[in-house]
Amino acid sequence: MRAFNLAEARIVERNYCQTHINRRLRIVALMVVLAVSICGASYTCKAMFAGEVQESKSKLAEAQGRCTDARKEMEVLNTHVVERKWQAQLAAESGRWLDVLDSIVSRVPGDVWLDSIKNMPAESRLTISGRxxxxxxxxxxxxxxRCGKEFGEVRLESAKMAGNEAVNCVDFALGVALKDGAEPAAGASATPPSASAAAPEQPTESAPVREQPEPTRGGVPNVPGATR
Incomplete structure (x- = not known):
C-alpha cells in the first residue's frame, strides 16, 4: 500500500496558485505600463498639436495684419492718384476757361466796356453784359x-439807352453759345471725393472793366483810343 503525503500536495497546490498569481500580476503590470504609455503619447501629441495650432493662429493674425496695412497703403495711393487726376483735370478746365475769357477780351472794341461775364453750364452759354x-x-x-472758333450762336439779349444829357451810352447783354470742347466744366470747382483739403473754386464770373467814357462838350462820349 502506497503512502499519500498531504503536505506535498499542499505545497504543489500552493506553488501552482503562486505561479498563476504572479502571471496575472505581470499581465496587470504590463497593461498598466501600456496604458501609461498611451496616455503619455496622447498628451505629447496633444501638446504638439496645440503648439502647432497656436503657431498657425499667430501666423494667420500676422498675415491679416499685413493685409490690413497693405489695404491702407493702397487706399492712400488711390487717394493720391485721384487727387492728381482731379488736379490735372482742374488745371485743364481752368486753362480752357482762361482761353475763353482771353478770346472774349481780345475781341472787345475800343468803344465797348464789359461789366460781367457769367457762365451758365446747364445751357452751355455765356452771358456778357456791358456798355x-x-x-x-x-x-x-x-x-x-462770331468769328471766334470757341463761340457758336451770338445773340443780342437786350439793349437800352443809358446815361444822361451829357453822355449817351447803350447798356447791352449778349447770349453766347459755346461750341463743344470750349465749354468750361461745371464741376471744375467741385471738391474731389477722396481729397481732404478744399480745392480753390473755379471762377464763374469775370468783370474786366474798362474806363467809362468821360463827358465832353457836345454830348459825345470821349472814347479812349478813338480818333476825332
Missing part, C-alpha cells in the same frame, strides 16, 4: 465774337 458808346459798336463786337 457801348453806340449800337454800331455792339454790332461790331457781335461780329467779332
Amino acid at each position: 457801348a458808346a453806340t449800337f454800331d459798336a455792339i454790332v461790331k463786337f457781335i461780329s467779332s465774337l
Whole structure:
C-alpha cells in the first residue's frame, strides 16, 4: 500500500496558485505600463498639436495684419492718384476757361466796356453784359465774337439807352453759345471725393472793366483810343 503525503500536495497546490498569481500580476503590470504609455503619447501629441495650432493662429493674425496695412497703403495711393487726376483735370478746365475769357477780351472794341461775364453750364452759354458808346459798336463786337472758333450762336439779349444829357451810352447783354470742347466744366470747382483739403473754386464770373467814357462838350462820349 502506497503512502499519500498531504503536505506535498499542499505545497504543489500552493506553488501552482503562486505561479498563476504572479502571471496575472505581470499581465496587470504590463497593461498598466501600456496604458501609461498611451496616455503619455496622447498628451505629447496633444501638446504638439496645440503648439502647432497656436503657431498657425499667430501666423494667420500676422498675415491679416499685413493685409490690413497693405489695404491702407493702397487706399492712400488711390487717394493720391485721384487727387492728381482731379488736379490735372482742374488745371485743364481752368486753362480752357482762361482761353475763353482771353478770346472774349481780345475781341472787345475800343468803344465797348464789359461789366460781367457769367457762365451758365446747364445751357452751355455765356452771358456778357456791358456798355457801348453806340449800337454800331455792339454790332461790331457781335461780329467779332462770331468769328471766334470757341463761340457758336451770338445773340443780342437786350439793349437800352443809358446815361444822361451829357453822355449817351447803350447798356447791352449778349447770349453766347459755346461750341463743344470750349465749354468750361461745371464741376471744375467741385471738391474731389477722396481729397481732404478744399480745392480753390473755379471762377464763374469775370468783370474786366474798362474806363467809362468821360463827358465832353457836345454830348459825345470821349472814347479812349478813338480818333476825332
